[in-house]
Amino acid sequence: YLYAEDVVVTWAAKQLNRPVKWTAERSESYLSDAHGRDHTTTAELALDKDGKFLAMRVKTIANVGAYLSTFASCVPTILYATLLAGQYTTPLIHCEVTAVFTNTSPVDAYRGAGRPEATYVVERLVETAARELKLDPAEIRRRNFIRSFPYQTPVALLYDTGNYDATLDAAVKMADVAGFAARKAESAKRGKLRGLGYACYIEACGIAPSAVAGSLGARAGLFEAGEIRVHPTGSVTVFTGSHSHGQGHETSFAQVVADRLGMPIENVDIVHGDTSKVLFGMGTYGSRSIAVGGTAIMKALDKVIAKGRKIAAHLMEAAEADVEYDRGVYKVAGTDKKKMFGEVAFAAYVPHNYPHDKLEPGLNENAFYDPSNFTFPAGSYVCEVEVDPETGKVGIEKWVAVDDFGKIINPMIVEGQVHGGLVQGIGQALLEGCQYDATGQLVTGSFMDYSIPRADDLPSFLVDTRETPCTHNPLGVKGCGEAGAIGAPAALMNAITDALGIKDLAMPATPQTVWRALQQKKAA
Template sequence: MPADGGIGASPKRREDIRFLTGTGNYTDDINMRGQAYVHFLRSDVAHGRINSIDTSAAEAMPGVLKIYTGDNFRDAGSIPCGWQVTDRFGEPMKEPRHPILAEDKVRHVGDPICAIVAESREQARDAAEAIDLDIEELPAVVDMKAALEPGATLVHDDLADNLCFDWGFVEENKEAVDEAFRNAAHVTSVELINNRLVPNPMEPRVAIGDYNRASGDSTLYTTSQNPHVIRLLMGAFVLGIPEHKLRVVAPDVGGGFGSKIYHYAEEAFCTYAAKDLNRPVKWTCSRSEAFLTDAQARDHVTKIELALDAENNFTAIRTDTYANMGAYLSTFAPSIPTWLHGTLMAGNYKTPLIYVNVKAVFTNTVPVDAYRGAGRPEATYQLERVIDKAARELGVDPIALRRQNFVTEFPYATPVAVEYDSGDFHRLMDKLESRADFPGFEARREASRAKGKLRGLGINCFIEACGIAPSNLVGQLGARAGLYESATVRVNATGGITVMTGSHSHGQGHETVFPQVVADMLGIDPSMIEIEHGDTANTPMGMGTYGSRSIAVGGSAMVRATEKIIAKAKKIAAHLMEASEADIELKDGQFSVAGTDKSVAWGDVTLAAYVPHNYPLEEVEPGLEETAFYDPNNFTYPAGAYACEVEVDPDTGKVTIERFTTADDFGNVINPMIVDGQVHGGLTQGIGQALLENCVYDKNGQLLSASYMDYAMPRADDVPFFSIDHSNGTPCTHNPLGVKGCGEAGAIGSTPTVVNAVVDALKSGGFAVDHVDMPVTPHNVWKAMQNSGQG
């Protein structure tokens, strides 16, 4: 086995050869003979009644093939939501219709009203300007609390109010939690905002619909993290296309972060129009459109309370959250503030009683859904901010307070319905303390003070739940799809292998990491293994890539399929060597008979499988190909401890991150280099939320941060060189690889670490500031200092 080959090695990413040389194949690179182009005419008001649409002038313009309105799709299905939440009173959430094109009303700026299909993009755009719209603008509702007031403007006229659901978890804990707060020796509370974000992947969305009149088959090429799910949702629930007549292809995908999980109306439209016009139809999203159409993220307003006894043990946690759904329910939106948020409110701590209330609200804004971390960053931010504030109020060391309350015995059943299978939070903190040089902090603080700056130290501990599972559990919680993963391992006659997986890469390095797993099991070189993904026509049904599930769920499916390959290959090898199957061993690509010098090579066995001249046909059929579906019996639980040092300019409020140190538990690590990259990316996105990013609407529902001129993205000079470590992993106990997932950890652990550091810096300067809402921009920090005065 080459030193750079198997599990634990760090070979360079093989997919980077095409990405770095400009030979990748993204959806917009696909152009089909005779294709037409679509332009969507979108609402420029957040809320309005459509009185009339006159397309006659536009239809007569050069190149225009057809103009579609909501009337063309009244018989089509609604864009589906993939998760149903039941509220604390036992009632299902409100689930209003989400049309392909607006019907009767528009409900957010960017809501598509008309689709103009023409011979060129330019002709489609020109025609859009000739459409005469009569829209009666209505009052918009943007603020979540105002949306729930009596008499508030209704986003959906067929609903009694704007409340999607009022969720309580764990409802039977509520009275006991309230009693614990009445009896507490100390209570800390903090009100905070988890700011709304725009995902902004490098590649905007693209959809190309194609129809084969001879076969009756439809094909959609799209920028998707899970093409099989798009095929299921769009085919079964929107357009009524049988799955065997619908193919969805997602080629190279330039980033997603969650925003490309969902089924979007543009995908359904292009698929429909291709059949209707009998020619390919292509839509390419502009960056401006992406700000108005890609599902946005976060947008929670929360009050969290922590109760402690006289010995500073945590006794109860209580939270009240308003979660913005936007104008419609996106695919997984209801699960984010509920099951992916409430179940993580225990964090790393053995708090015996927890109650989480979430009110999900419709507003006249872009729909909200999962974004890197999806619910877990929101839970961690709340929890770690209130713990840090409690430590200050009690006058105790924030690390000591956390250590005192750490979970120490595993498995550990939390009061919020999940069971941590493994972990060692003290060891993570030990590693953080040794790497972050806490003893030297005061000297660094003095050096900053000498420059006129305030230096702060923030720490944070977190745990997350990855690889959402198992299917039977999430089905009870409202998931409308299974959450397994699949793999087919096809061995060729000469020993090369093609692995077809339901997981799909949008930057994670699947084509490098997955071969490492299979190669390690077989003892062959990873270069002999190719990965196929992203095409429903040649990959087994899978749930795609999100929630740090690729290696834990997708990789485990590959292990199970490869185990079947090995079992069959041993039967063939035993026959070739005239030995007992029980005595066959596989090591370094050689099958041998235990205790003898008899052996046959991997290639000899694979050739025999396809050229069965000397073959146990009565026992084993020819060929060497196996499929496995893997449905985990639990989440995986990565954890971490992070430290951040910032400098704050007291004259301007500007925050600069000086040091950032991490200690993560990802279980067993397949490729350390790729894990490093995933952590770097997650940290940068979390720092972006903490310092810079903020999606802002005015009171009329107009998006004020609708371009990079107004929406600040992190750049290289906004982040330091990170000091990261993931050498202290505790293996997951319930998947065959012992892995836990790493893709979202940085985004989950970074936001409270940065804000804790900023508050510490302001405190060191004598400012009576207990909290600064994200993003901690110079203006927000300066305002907090002015409002606080000197403490």
């Protein structure tokens, strides 16, 4: 986000002609850094007697803080209302959002940015409907899943592909839902309450296209750029506008290039974050790096390979149309003639035998990519909790997450992203909350007052994936960085309300909040 300090240090650096660094204390950051979420929502779901969804109506009051931050206006609107269809065929959806200024810090994008809020509304509604109609929570979802693609939702988005049955079926099996009743009975013998909760989320990410952003008032494009610089030795340097700050781009981008060019990953160097070297890029956010930045790199690779085909055809004295390429090898169809990518690269820089009349020397290409649509990762989460009614303490006994991220480049990185997202979502639902007193003073201004999840708050996650490749990018990939944070709050709160036997409970479900809810239920 564009904080005032960013502007000040830039101005100061120009005035002093030297680097200037701003450092904030943690208490200062608690007071001034953007907060997240903060919606108050009333939602209604109409169903027929068989549990088919007929219509949804949502009214949301969204706090945007004392003044607008960078994405404050789009998070509770375009990134929220457009996801209210979820994974379901609800034919009619109406959403009314009222953004309000308050005395708090600005409220802006936090992992998921609008998508967790939408998923929470939809999945809490669906779970509540299942309980009131006495239907199995998984069954009511199956009765309403979208199964025909592409699918135009009533809230603007066009889903290109998905298989929601596959992720839910896998999650139910992995969570051993069939054995839940026995586990619930065992908990009851010990005086504990056990609950089970589901969440089936969908996300629109790989933020794009530029035309949509422009129609909403954005003053920037949403493309990404990539450059492939092949060296005479056959090694490659990749320049990307997608900056890495922990996502593992250096690995996943290098894997894409190494696989396409048939070379060891050690021969690929990824350069990012240096504006004196990289092409103009739009950066890393909205789970867009591999889908948008990776595709820009792929398009630059296509140009490199196409030029290499011309060079290889000349070297092998063959027609270009007869030259085939596969992972670092150029071959003349129907013959044993072939040239390795490294040989072609060397010829491009040492052009002794080279088609100078058709090609200039060198092997260096760049590309820009502006997506035609979002990518739509989706998944199913099952959470099982045990609650101590004496203290209100919630223990997460089991967590299953099955996601569909399309083609997966690096399973370890994807699993790490899911784990991180789940922890943030669990923190939101169970522990975290900015509190102001009656005078407007922030009272959760340190880690002594603001609780974040620790290792002993979390279970060992059971994660898996299913695959429906994205149809409009060459890698078939979808974003994965925000998914865990999108589905987790709803799954956890559905499990807690199931355990307590109540309809609703405001987040965070701290021991005090849970204990009070139980006392109110007893008194009712």
